Amino acid sequence: MAQSTVKQKIQWIENGGITSPKGFQAGGLHCGLRKQKLDLGWVYSDVPGNAAGVYTTNLFQAAPLKVTQDSLNQEQKLQGIVINSAIANACTGEQGLLDAYEMRKVFSEKIGIPQHYAAVASTGLIGEMLPMDKIKGGIAEIGEPEHDGADKFETAILTTDTKEKAVAVKVWIDEKEITIGGAAKGSGMIHPNMATMLSFVTTDAQVEANALSTALKRITNKSFNMITVDGDTSTNDMVLVLANGKAENSILSEEHPEWETFYEGLATVCELLAKEIARDGEGATKLITVKVTGAVSDEAASAISKAIISSNLVKTAIHGSDANWGRIITAIGYSGQPLDPNKVGVSLGTIPVVENGLPVTFSEDEAKEYLLQDEVVLCVTFQDGVGEATAWGCDLSYDYVKINASYRT
Structure with missing residues (x-):
């Protein structure tokens, strides 16, 4: 099927975002890492789903990335992600790694999932230790209605960004409506190969794990790896995609006759998020x-x-x-x-x-x-x-x- 024909099938969802796909919830709160702004965010699915990630190429890879990779390496599945802003937990040695694992443990216990179904992300100042008492106190509040909402999640993950970045689209596969949504942060230290940016993509499609991973890598090379603000590649950043299968389509892989439709939908979400990051570069006017x-x-x-x-x-x-x-x-x-x-x-x-x-x-x-x-x-x-x-x-x-x-x- 011609690419232009496939793209015509992609429908924009007004005010859509990371919770637009079926079965996803998100939220954000202030746990004290920043003076006043929200600084702890989370997203989770009703059920575990196949997942994939792409990570920074910076040799000083931060502790949260190592923990997230450990989670994905076990079953290629995720059910929840917890993110803090303000402190990157990078260049923090063995204690920083222990803190990232502790963050995963406390979060997974709070939402009732196995530890390796949880991912961890951090963004902010490099070289500072996480105040784990504040992190734990914030995680304990997950589930309180006043903290729920994709808008709070989008705000909690920001650092020097001037605005939230979110998008969602829907396509039809196997006569099922499939939604793909996402949120991102990034404003400075943006350069190819996963610079200072975090992007989280969710979909209710049922997708084979290896096909999802291959697709994300290819799409990243034409979207997130094609943006730059200042030429700096950071320590923390990654793209994660989680597919929980709640749309109940037949499992998607490259052999599926409508694979290209899903692929272009995912590519569209990633490209739009990447452009929003570039548009919001620190001090940018154009x-x-x-x-x-x-x-x-x-x-x-x-x-x-x-x-x-x-x-x-x-x-x-x-x-x-x-x-x-x-x-x-x-x-x-x-x-x-x-x-x-x-x-x-x-x-x-x-x-x-x-x-x-x-x-x-x-x-x-x-x-x-x-x-x-x-x-x-x-x-x-x-x-x-x-x-x-x-x-x-x-x-x-x-x-x-x-x-x-x-x-x-």
């Missing part, structure tokens, strides 16, 4: 999309698009609404990918500025007016093959420095 076509391969197109979106000079030019296409060309050149410089084209939206490697006459006023918008698309074309990729990022503003210069204070 979402930048880089579209590369005609490269020698998809891998080359990906590397080129990431080189452009990661360039501080490109990001500052966009912030200043400066049509400095030379910075785009420079980033293409140092991407290290095979290309013919004499067949490169660059456009700012629909305004061509480079054709066949040479500048073309364009209206600076028209270009500036375009770049003043809060969403900017940079299009780069080659004549070297059929490779294509899209990357997302944001401009680099004065406020980014202000936010990060006083992060601890």
